[in-house]
Amino acid sequence: xxxxxxxxxxxxxxxxxxxxxxxxxxxxxxxxxxxxxxxxxxxxxxxxxxxxxxxxxxxxxxxxxxxxxxxxxxxxxxxxxxxxxxxxxxxxxxxxxxxxxxxxxxxxxxxxxxxxxxxxxxxxxxxxxxxxxxxxxxxxxxxxxxxxxxxxxxxxxxxxxxxxxxxxxxxxxxxxxxxxxxxxxxxxxxxxxxxxxxxxxxxxxxxxxxxxxxxxxxxxx
Numbered sequence: 001x002x003x004x005x006x007x008x009x010x011x012x013x014x015x016x017x018x019x020x021x022x023x024x025x026x027x028x029x030x031x032x033x034x035x036x037x038x039x040x041x042x043x044x045x046x047x048x049x050x051x052x053x054x055x056x057x058x059x060x061x062x063x064x065x066x067x068x069x070x071x072x073x074x075x076x077x078x079x080x081x082x083x084x085x086x087x088x089x090x091x092x093x094x095x096x097x098x099x100x101x102x103x104x105x106x107x108x109x110x111x112x113x114x115x116x117x118x119x120x121x122x123x124x125x126x127x128x129x130x131x132x133x134x135x136x137x138x139x140x141x142x143x144x145x146x147x148x149x150x151x152x153x154x155x156x157x158x159x160x161x162x163x164x165x166x167x168x169x170x171x172x173x174x175x176x177x178x179x180x181x182x183x184x185x186x187x188x189x190x191x192x193x194x195x196x197x198x199x200x201x202x203x204x205x206x207x208x209x210x211x212x213x214x215x216x217x218x219x220x221x
Contacts, residue, residue, distance in 0.1 A: 016073040018148055020155040023067030023079065028057035030076035031067060031138075038138040041173050054097045056081065058089070059135070065089045068155045070139065070148050078139035080152040084132045084165055129191075129206055131167030132160040134183075153186040160209045168209050174201035 023031065032052035035044065044052060056079075060067040064085040070078035083089045134156055139148045160168050172179045174193055180203060184190075188205035195201060 018070055018072045018077065018143075018146060018151060020068055020070050020151050023056075023060050023069040025057045025060050027067060027069050027076065027079070028053045028055075028060060030069070031056040031079040031081070034076070034079055034138040034140070035136060038141070039136060041176060041179075055093060058093045058097055059083070062089050062092050066159055068152060068159065070152055072143075077143050078137070078148045078152055080137040080156050081135040082132050082156050082159065082168075083135060084160070084163055086133050086135070129167065129169040129204065131165045131169060131206075131209060132156075132163070134168065134170035149182055150186065153183070157186075157207075157209055165209050167206060169204060169206040171202050171204055174203050180205070 029049075032049050032055075035052050035056075036049050044055070056067060059065045059081050062083075065083035066081070068080045068082075069076055070080075134153070137149065137152055137156075139152070157168060168188070170183055170188060172183065180190070183205050187207040189207065190203050191206050192204050193201055194204065
């Protein structure tokens with residue numbers, strides 16, 4: 001699914017500290033809004049906020065998947081989504097939400113069908129990477145320089161450790177230098193380049209859990 005730091009601000013930083021907590025079904029709307037506004041990579045944003053709300057509600061509630069929320073002063077400023085069984089998550093979404101999600105964006109879903117099928121096929125093979133997959137991350141760009149993205153990635157790795165996972169991976173667009181740099185600073189290393197979607201190069205990045213995170217010395221992240 002990917003992630004991005006680009007896009008319009010959805011709120012301004014306050015004076016309070018940032019905390020990361022487990023997301024619940026009621027957080028799906030905030031995650032969907034951030035995704036729709038900030039993540040241009042992939043095709044999910046084109047399916048609309050109603051589709052995304054159902055998807056993040058399922059991620060928050062599905063066994064083996066999770067949603068983490070970054071907030072300050074009671075406002076959501078970022079999120080990260082992960083799963084230790086992506087195939088199971090997608091099957092659950094199709095069975096429980098597929099009809100309603102399809103009706104929320106029928107024309108756009110038909111147009112995106114080839115990429116939907118490619119995404120469903122992703123990770124099914126026995127030679128797929130072990131451990132948990134980072135599905136998406138987004139942070140309100142008005143919070144740049146406050147290390148919110150780093151906190152979310154660290155929270156993702158800690159959650160995998162809590163779930164007895166020994167590895168983590170993320171698929172990111174080969175031309176998304178910003179995301180690749182962020183994941184590298186969190187301890188991820190590129191392992192191979194492939195095409196999850198035809199004609200679009202992606203990079204698989206992996207790390208061990210617990211990860212030996214590299215200190216982030218950038219002025220903003």
